[in-house]
Amino acid sequence: MTGQDAGSLDAAVASARGKLGLDAQEPARTWSVASIEAGASGFVLVVFGSAQRASAVAAVDPVSGEVLEAARLPGRESHTPISADEAMSRAGVGSQAQARLVWGPSPASRSRFYPIWELRTAERTVWVDSVRGVVWDTLEAPLGGGSSGGGDPPR
Numbered sequence: 444m445t446g447q448d449a450g451s452l453d454a455a456v457a458s459a460r461g462k463l464g465l466d467a468q469e470p471a472r473t474w475s476v477a478s479i480e481a482g483a484s485g486f487v488l489v490v491f492g493s494a495q496r497a498s499a500v501a502a503v504d505p506v507s508g509e510v511l512e513a514a515r516l517p518g519r520e521s522h523t524p525i526s527a528d529e530a531m532s533r534a535g536v537g538s539q540a541q542a543r544l545v546w547g548p549s550p551a552s553r554s555r556f557y558p559i560w561e562l563r564t565a566e567r568t569v570w571v572d573s574v575r576g577v578v579w580d581t582l583e584a585p586l587g588g589g590s591s592g593g594g595d596p597p598r
Contacts, residue, residue: 455504477546490522
């Protein structure tokens with residue numbers, strides 16, 4: 444993903460802060476999120492508030508600064524993605540796995556506010572929900588009709 448230097452991250456925070464009408468003193472944390480789809484642009488996930496009490500969240504294009512989505516949160520709980528190490532532990536892959544936060548609409552996540560960890564080893568690729576820690580062996584939707592579930596059941 445391009446545009447992930449400190450200046451573009453600061454600009455992403457400023458864009459999100461402006462869109463949400465937040466005070467300049469409201470703390471912000473950022474995560475770079477790549478697109479699952481080849482050639483598609485990623486975004487910066489910006490979470491405002493303390494680590495324990497998120498007050499707002501936004502997805503911002505790191506190149507243009509456009510706020511793709513934004514929402515106020517009640518400030519009652521965290522909205523912090525688990526670490527790559529935690530995702531690797533939950534998936535049972537070694538610490539040598541390549542890890543990156545990704546997003547694309549899939550059974551594992553329908554919202555940019557909930558990216559997933561993509562963990563690649565020489566043998567396989569698995570995905571881990573960055574908020575709940577649920578492990579997915581595939582992100583493909585089931586074939587056929589009538590099922591409300593998605594993909595292989597999470598582990």
